[in-house]
Amino acid sequence: MMIFAEFFAGVGLVREGLASDGWSCAWANDIAQDKRETYAANFGSGDFVLDDIWNIAKQPEQIPDNVFLYTASFPCTDLSVAGDRAGLAGEESGTLRALLHILAQKKQSHTQPGVVLLENVKGFLTSHKGKDIRNTVKTLNALGYTVDIIELDAVAFTPQSRPRVFVIAVDNTLAIQVMRIKDKRNILDTWWSHFHQSPQLRSAKLRDLIQTNPDLNWGLFDIPTPEKTLLRLHNIVEDIPEDSPLWWGSEKQQYLFNQMSTGHQAIIREKIHEPGDFYGTVYRRMRNGQSMAELRSDGIAGCLRTPRGGSSKQILVRAGQGNWKARLMTPREYARLQGVRDNFWMPENDNKGFFAMGDAVCVPVIQYLSRHVLKPTYEVWQHTQQTYNKQRTA
Template sequence: MMRFAEFFAGVGLVREGLADDGWSCAWANDIAQDKKETYIANFGDNDFVLDDIWNIAKLPEQIPDNVFLYTASFPCTDLSVAGDRAGLAGKESGTLSALLDILAQKKQRNTHPPIVLLENVKGFLTSHQGKDIRNTVKTLNILGYTVDIIEIDAVIFTPQSRPRVFVVAVENTLAKQVMKLKAKKSILDTWWNHFHQNPQLRSTKLRDLIQSNPDLNWGLFDIPVPKKTALKLSDIVEQVAEDSPLWWDTEKQHYLFSQMSTGHRVVIKEKLNEPDYFYGTVYRRMRNGQSMAELRSDGIAGCLRTPRGGSSKQILVQIGHGSWKARLMTPREYARLQGVRDSFWMPNNANKGYFAMGDAVCVPAIQYISKHILKPTYDVWYQEQHSYRRLVKSW
């Protein structure tokens, strides 16, 4: 059975993404009570442990040993360009160290997982001038893993701009069978030429990172570039009644308009008389000490965030039929932008719903990684294990 342990589980969107391929969650952990409530409402309470991961690291034996995969969408707070960039030295993003400590302890007992999947913002690649990602890969190398890094933007799958980095670490013996390994002597070999074939999955920035760290154990998965979705923002919008109190009053709407640049006001005026409703999203941002309302009008939502302040909630504008309206996006719309099914239970409290989805992972991105990396790797491992067992029996 394809069993995995889910660290920094949140509301379980990694689990949601792995479900289609038949993965079974053996154990899950998060520190947030609100997220636990959503998690168990959707998946039950058989395997969820509510605790600080540093406490888990003190008792790693509570994590099942017969697990093939560890997943960890660890906090991005200190890695994001919107944060203070403390990196892995920060209190929240630094919790990755607890996971690495757990892996080290499992390694000593020879009960470590054959594959580890880490997910975070693209700032992980540049934090502390690349030292944070280098140290992470080096630690994984020391623990016996070969590492690939893949960049995936949720916009490939859903109408949300959400670029993320996925670090995939595979046990060295297994890596030889499922990855293209980098030769130690030269970075500019056939491996490197292959690397250039998928620039959408591995950017120039990532190429430079790998090239500047040739001493690390790098490998590549030969995977296809995912097909771009045709979905637009209009496809995920909930139908809210025209007289719903969710729509802002005239005063609040006019204030939003006053915060926009001339160009964004022109966009609204140009689309007023469109026969079909046009939808765009707005974030408030500080520009030169002034709060500005920035309209995105390409049919794609901005990157979802957790509601830690008024500016972090994404605003939806509806334009057409001679008028325009504004309101906050709904938690269900947030969920749809993360590729979550409508039957997924969401908290009744809007803020809890925003938190549930604002710092979660895009479900189709996980499905893609499972289909092209995780499950094929498990299949190779499984065949090898059973071939060995048959050989032992034949003796």
């Protein structure tokens, strides 16, 4: 059975993606009570431990030993460009160190997982001029893992721009069977030719990171580049009645319009006269000390965020057939942008719903990684174990 443990579980969107591909969650952990409530409503509370991961690190024996995969979508607060860039020295993103401590203890008891999957923002690659990602990979290497890094954007799967970095660490003995391993002794190794085959999965920035750290144990998964979805905003919007109070009044709507640049105002004026409905999204941002409303008009939503302030909430604009309207996106629309099924239980409080989805992973991205990386790796491991057991009993 494909068994995994979910660290920094949030509301369980990693589980949502893995479960659809046959994985079974044996244990999950998060520190947020609100997220636990949503998690429990959708998956039950039997596997969920509500606690600080540093406390978990003091008692790692509570994590089941028969776990093949650890997943960790650790906090991005200190790695994001929207944060203070404290990196792994920060209080929140630094909780990754607790997970690494748990892995070290599991290694001592010979119960470490075969694969570890870390997820975070692309700022993880540049935090502290690359030192944070280097130290993370170096620590994973010391724990007996070979590492690949893959960059995936949710926009390939849903109408949301959400670039993320996935660090995939595979036990060395298994890695040689499922990955292309970089040969440190051969400078003419063909490993690099395969690296260049998927620039969408591994950018020039990532290539430079690997090239400048040749002493680390790197491996590559030979996986396809995902085909981009044709879904757009009009595919995920809820049918909100025209007289709903969710739609903004004329004064508030005009204020938003006045915050836009002349170019974005021109787009609104143009779209008003179209026969069908145009949908765009707006974020408020500070530009040169002034609050600006920035319109995205390509049918793709900007990256969802947690609602720590009014500017972090994404605004939906609809224009066409002679008029235009604006409102905040709904939590259910947030969920759809994360690829979440409509019968996934959501909190009644909108802000809790925004937090649940804004601080989560895109489900189809996890499904993609499971289909092309995690599940095939498990199947190779399972076959190896079965062959070994047959030889022992022969």
